Amino acid sequence: MIDERWRLTRKILAVRLDNLGDVLVTTPAIHAIKASLPDASITLLASPVGAQVGRLNPDIDDVVVYEAPWMDPWHKLSQNSQREQQMIALIRERQFDGAIIFTSFRQSSLPAAYLCYLADIPLRAAASIDGPGSLLTTRHKHPEHMMHEVERGLDLVAAIGFETNDLDLVLRVPGEAQTHIADLLSKYGIHRNRPLIVVHPGCSMPARTYPWEMYSEVVDLLVERLGATVILTGAKDEQALVEQVLSQVREENRPSTLGLAGALSFPEFCALIEAADLTLTNNTGPMHISAAVKTPVVALFALTNPPEQWGPWHVPHRQLYHDVSCRICYSRVCPYGHECLRLVTPPMVVDAVHEL
Secondary structure (H helix, E strand, O other), X not given: OOXXXXXOOOEEEEEEOOOHHHHHHHHHHHHHHHHHOOOOEEEEEEOHHHHHHHOOOOOOOEEEEOOOHHHOOOOOOOOOHHHHHHHHHHHHHHOOOEEEEOOOOOOOOHHXXXXXXXXXXXXXXEEOOOOOOOOOXXXXXXXXXXXXXXXXXXXXXXXXXXXXOOXXXXXXXXXXXXXXXXXXXXXXXXXXXXXXXXXXXXXXXHHHOOOHHHHHHHHHHHHHHXXXXXXEOOOHHHHHHHHHHHHOOOHHHHHHEEEOOXXXXXXXXXXXXXXXXXXXXXXXXXXXXXXXXXXXXXXXXXXXXXXXXHOOOOOOEEEEOOOOOOOOOOOOOOOOOOHHHHOOOHHHHHHHHHHO
């Protein structure tokens, strides 16, 4: 039953301020809001990278981009309170009836709750183990047992009565992006009589990134053992990484590879993953994109985070890691030898790909 205070809301702000994959795992909860209040408009407040997902979600009516200083792990943002004051004014101007603040484990919802409080949003719901005072009108506490991040989002919105039976991630790839990728594959003579595998070697966190030289070995084995065509992808700032990986691929295997780092728009990147037979990547956004478009995925999953909490959702997959005593460290940079990934050998990776 929907909380009476929320039943008449018509303008809802969904807040998810971290990364692309984080927004994607929140999409079933956002769908529950839309399914429960079909006449309500939903605006997503997201980081620049997370906003890309929101623009491909039919449940979301508008996207507002905000770089929050409490979601700045590398301290890239300058101290500039004017930025926050402008965002408060923009949100206040929209006159939202309610805000639902989504966070992952170890994040506090209270900075975003205070932002919404200052923007005069009357209803503010979030999970919080801290004392929120009057910042939240609905303070939720998740069960103490391990939950997938998708389940945590659904658990939060269920606390105010929003539910759905459709639990898949939500991402709609535009038709023009699908056409572009079909034309691109044809241009490069990539035919579907061979397995098409997307390898995405980059990640925003070094501790979650499989070593580049081992990716090179994996690409060689994918071509030699599986007869695959391998497309390596990345953002513009990952072009050097992709070139580095390809530079160590054996000469005879390079005709079966293609580097597209920085060459695709975000919708086109999603269309490529959708067209592929399998994605191979780290614990990063493209892993969740694969889950959203139902492309099987092999995730080289560093044990910085619990695999059962962040793994691919509702898609055939394999999570590969070597168990270590320092597991679940939440480190951005590994202070040791990166054994949780380095001890996953390239033949082990290719065996997992072959199984799928």
